[in-house]
Amino acid sequence: xxxxxxxxxxxxxxxxxxxxxxxxxxxxxxxxxxxxxxxxxxxxxxxxxxxxxxxxxxxxxxxxxxxxxxxxxxxxxxxxxxxxxxxxxxxxxxxxxxxxxxxxxxxxxxxxxxxxxxxxxxxxxxxxxxxxxxxxxxxxxxxxxxxxxxxxxxxxxxxxxxxxxxxxxxxxxxxxxxxxxxxxxxxxxxxxxxxxxxxxxxxxxxxxxxxxxxxxxxxxxxxxxxxxxxxxxxxxxxxxxxxxxxxxxxxxxxxxxxxxxxxxxxxxxxxxxxxxxxxxxxxxxxxxxxxxxxxxxxxxxxxxxxxxxxxxxxxxxxxxxxxxxxxxxxxxxxxxxxxxxxxxxxxxxxxxxxxxxxxxxxxxxxxxxxxxxxxxxxxxxxxxxxxxxxxxxxxxxxxxxxxxxxxxx
Amino acid sequence: xxxxxxxxxxxxxxxxxxxxxxxxxxxxxxxxxxxxxxxxxxxxxxxxxxxxxxxxxxxxxxxxxxxxxxxxxxxxxxxxxxxxxxxxxxxxxxxxxxxxxxxxxxxxxxxxxxxxxxxxxxxxxxxxxxxxxxxxxxxxxxxxxxxxxxxxxxxxxxxxxxxxxxxxxxxxxxxxxxxxxxxxxxxxxxxxxxxxxxxxxxxxxxxxxxxxxxxxxxxxxxxxxxxxxxxxxxxxxxxxxxxxxxxxxxxxxxxxxxxxxxxxxxxxxxxxxxxxxxxxxxxxxxxxxxxxxxxxxxxxxxxxxxxxxxxxxxxxxxxxxxxxxxxxxxxxxxxxxxxxxxxxxxxxxxxxxxxxxxxxxxxxxxxxxxxxxxxxxxxxxxxxxxxxxxxxxxxxxxxxxxxxxxxxx
Numbered sequence: 001x002x003x004x005x006x007x008x009x010x011x012x013x014x015x016x017x018x019x020x021x022x023x024x025x026x027x028x029x030x031x032x033x034x035x036x037x038x039x040x041x042x043x044x045x046x047x048x049x050x051x052x053x054x055x056x057x058x059x060x061x062x063x064x065x066x067x068x069x070x071x072x073x074x075x076x077x078x079x080x081x082x083x084x085x086x087x088x089x090x091x092x093x094x095x096x097x098x099x100x101x102x103x104x105x106x107x108x109x110x111x112x113x114x115x116x117x118x119x120x121x122x123x124x125x126x127x128x129x130x131x132x133x134x135x136x137x138x139x140x141x142x143x144x145x146x147x148x149x150x151x152x153x154x155x156x157x158x159x160x161x162x163x164x165x166x167x168x169x170x171x172x173x174x175x176x177x178x179x180x181x182x183x184x185x186x187x188x189x190x191x192x193x194x195x196x197x198x199x200x201x202x203x204x205x206x207x208x209x210x211x212x213x214x215x216x217x218x219x220x221x222x223x224x225x226x227x228x229x230x231x232x233x234x235x236x237x238x239x240x241x242x243x244x245x246x247x248x249x250x251x252x253x254x255x256x257x258x259x260x261x262x263x264x265x266x267x268x269x270x271x272x273x274x275x276x277x278x279x280x281x282x283x284x285x286x287x288x289x290x291x292x293x294x295x296x297x298x299x300x301x302x303x304x305x306x307x308x309x310x311x312x313x314x315x316x317x318x319x320x321x322x323x324x325x326x327x328x329x330x331x332x333x334x335x336x337x338x339x340x341x342x343x344x345x346x347x348x349x350x351x352x353x354x355x356x357x358x359x360x361x362x363x364x365x366x367x368x369x370x371x372x373x374x375x376x377x378x379x380x381x382x383x384x385x386x387x388x389x390x391x392x393x394x395x396x397x398x399x400x401x402x403x404x405x406x407x408x409x
Numbered sequence: 410x411x412x413x414x415x416x417x418x419x420x421x422x423x424x425x426x427x428x429x430x431x432x433x434x435x436x437x438x439x440x441x442x443x444x445x446x447x448x449x450x451x452x453x454x455x456x457x458x459x460x461x462x463x464x465x466x467x468x469x470x471x472x473x474x475x476x477x478x479x480x481x482x483x484x485x486x487x488x489x490x491x492x493x494x495x496x497x498x499x500x501x502x503x504x505x506x507x508x509x510x511x512x513x514x515x516x517x518x519x520x521x522x523x524x525x526x527x528x529x530x531x532x533x534x535x536x537x538x539x540x541x542x543x544x545x546x547x548x549x550x551x552x553x554x555x556x557x558x559x560x561x562x563x564x565x566x567x568x569x570x571x572x573x574x575x576x577x578x579x580x581x582x583x584x585x586x587x588x589x590x591x592x593x594x595x596x597x598x599x600x601x602x603x604x605x606x607x608x609x610x611x612x613x614x615x616x617x618x619x620x621x622x623x624x625x626x627x628x629x630x631x632x633x634x635x636x637x638x639x640x641x642x643x644x645x646x647x648x649x650x651x652x653x654x655x656x657x658x659x660x661x662x663x664x665x666x667x668x669x670x671x672x673x674x675x676x677x678x679x680x681x682x683x684x685x686x687x688x689x690x691x692x693x694x695x696x697x698x699x700x701x702x703x704x705x706x707x708x709x710x711x712x713x714x715x716x717x718x719x720x721x722x723x724x725x726x727x728x729x730x731x732x733x734x735x736x737x738x739x740x741x742x743x744x745x746x747x748x749x750x751x752x753x754x755x756x757x758x759x760x761x762x763x764x765x766x767x768x769x770x771x772x773x774x775x776x777x778x779x780x781x782x783x784x785x786x787x788x789x790x791x792x793x794x795x796x797x798x799x800x801x802x803x804x805x806x807x808x809x810x811x812x813x814x815x816x817x818x
Contacts, residue, residue: 048733049729049732049733050731050732050733050737050738050739050740051728051729051731051732051738051740082725082729083725083728083740083763083766083767083768084767085741085765085766085767088767117725118725118726118728118729119724119725119763119767119768226729227725227729227732302711302805306810309810315528316491316492316526316527316528319460319492319527320458320460320491320527320635320636322459322460323458323459323460323636324457324458324459328459329459329460330459331459331460331492332494354492354528356494357492357494358492358493358494358497358528359492359528396711396810397810398807398810398811401715401718401805401806401807401810402807
């Protein structure tokens with residue numbers, strides 16, 4: 001069992017900063033920098049949206065061209081630098097130029113991330129101020145770094161895992177911002193994960209892809225995919241481990257999975273207007289991909305999310321959402337259980353409320369008691385195969401509508 | 410230009426009734442019957458959800474087996490007869506048996522529709538009462554008939570078109586219930602369209618398929634597809650037209666399209682918690698199918714719907730939703746206009762707010778004025794082909810969440 005710590009003490013060779021560049025009001029932190037003393041082997045995963053923000057396009061190209069030379073990531077909030085045309089791309093490049101100059105590295109070694117309103121150009125004077133302050137204040141304040149990435153997030157989200165081996169130890173640490181796609185036009189989900197473990201490029205790429213598939217890709221706040229989504233994993237090899245982490249990749253992978261799952265779940269918990277954390281455990285589908293599609297469809301259904309908000313054990317909406325997921329589904333073979341909490345205790349799935357196409361004779365008061373909890377675990381067994389997927393999601397509340405409707409008017 | 414009337418005077422050979430069977434409280438109408446004096450050539454379109462209610466399965470089979478012999482449709486509200494297993498199927502059959510007995514026709518000539526809560530069995534004593542009362546009270550009260558189909562609908566929805574030709578006239582009339590998929594577990598969208606025109610089976614099938622594709626399939630209230638969705642078109646050939654309507658199918662098709670569009674739009678207007686009617690005119694996609702996918706993705710986006718509610722000209726969310734529709738989309742070739750109303754006046758698309766991948770320098774106050782209207786027309790030109798699709802949708806409001814969250818708790 002991997003222990004995820006809700007703090008980050010130190011990751012060898014990495015220094016960070018979160019500063020006030022003047023993008024936000026009231027001296028709020030709004031510009032972050034993460035820097036490695038030596039080159040990092042780096043992998044990235046990027047939004048599948050056809051509308052990609054300038055920093056996404058820039059990083060895709062840089063990681064493809066220099067995957068073993070990355071040194072720094074600069075992150076600004078307030079402006080997402082998406083739908084900003086050639087000027088936006090130019091501003092992204094200029095940001096990296098300034099960071100490179102201050103750190104005395106090559107601009108190609110710098111990644112940039114932006115989050116905030118779509119369609120506004122970066123205010124380059126303030127960005128310059130952010131670069132100057134952050135490069136001058138590099139240290140170990142990961143909380144300030146995570147705070148400086150926030151938009152509608154209500155709290156900074158960061159964590160770490162320390163892995164102790166017979167040959168020494170290494171750390172994996174990560175920061176994330178999220179909170180619904182967006183409000184208003186806020187582009188969501190940026191995450192930087194760093195480690196001082198020593199890994200090859202192929203190991204970094206495989207590890208990130210694997211971890212991402214079972215963490216960030218398994219969360220649904222509102223079903224909208226942002227123009228700015230991006231996760232990078234940087235490994236600088238500066239830990240005290242005498243041998244490569246790669247000698248035991250399974251241990252590294254387990255640690256990375258646990259860390260990214262923790263961070264991904266933190267995004268759901270801090271989702272806009274969220275009152276309830278829901279785990280959807282989809283079993284017995286004809287494939288893992290089908291299970292994932294069913295889970296995503298349920299998690300994205302406004303009706304299902306409204307029912308969660310109302311503490312309503314609305315199996316009808318859940319089953320109906322599964323039925324329109326576009327994959328094999330047979331209600332007569334389907335069963336549904338609800339249980340309080342975030343995981344099952346000794347494989348007890350809880351209260352069976354739907355079996356073989358019809359509701360059971362469960363007591364509504366029992367169901368209501370479970371659904372009234374802050375965390376609910378829902379097991380849907382499709383009964384037709386071995387496909388499985390776990391999705392973490394949340395309810396939709398009046399506050400979500402308010403947050404997302406009332407901004408401009 | 411076809412004139413759709415918001416009333417139904419008479420359709421030769423059809424008689425209808427809407428009665429109180431005791432399913433609803435306070436003497437509210439809750440059971441409807443539509444009957445033709447002679448056999449009808451009939452076509453149906455049914456939900457694509459893998460979870461299909463018993464009446465859907467029954468009607469699919471009956472229309473497939475006896476497409477030229479259908480005589481009646483019985484419709485109950487309160488219980489959807491979905492996820493009710495074999496007993497549910499048996500109850501659907503028994504309903505049709507009772508109707509057949511009272512009308513002295515064959516049970517295979519009777520269709521049944523149900524709407525209401527998923528997972529409850531039909532109370533057959535009340536259904537029997539509904540059959541008895543409705544068969545005894547057949548007449549021309551289409552308003553009562555449409556009223557007896559309502560669940561969370563706030564008003565009955567019915568309309569007709571009279572087509573006058575050189576050889577006589579015929580009428581097409583329709584009733585519909587909708588209002589969001591559901592609340593709570595309410596299965597949505599039932600529509601019965603009848604005509605006294607004389608048509609062949611192939612003509613009825615083609616006409617319904619064509620009309621459905623540009624009416625009921627183009628509306629989005631919340632993106633959830635119900636287990637009970639169903640539209641049937643019945644033609645009894647009893648009009649005074651001396652020749653077949655089929656001699657001028659284009660005229661019939663135009664009239665049917667106008668009628669079903671009117672009824673489909675009425676469903677959106679009466680959607681749960683709806684404050685705004687939005688027309689999405691997607692142009693320049695690489696195909697009509699791509700345009701439709703883009704329109705559906707925008708219309709189903711909780712974020713976009715929240716923005717509509719907030720009178721927010723949030724082109725960022727619209728473009729970002731288009732970018733995740735899973736079809737070709739190039740923001741740099743995309744333009745977006747907003748205009749008040751439900752259609753364009755002399756092809757004036759209104760205020761251009763996004764062009765070639767970036768926002769224009771439009772005034773926010775101008776955009777706010779347009780978005781504050783009850784009806785908004787949004788034109789999205791993708792700039793890469795000739796694909797076009799029009800989708801009618803609505804906002805999502807606090808009331809929608811309340812209606813769908815607060816039922817059981």
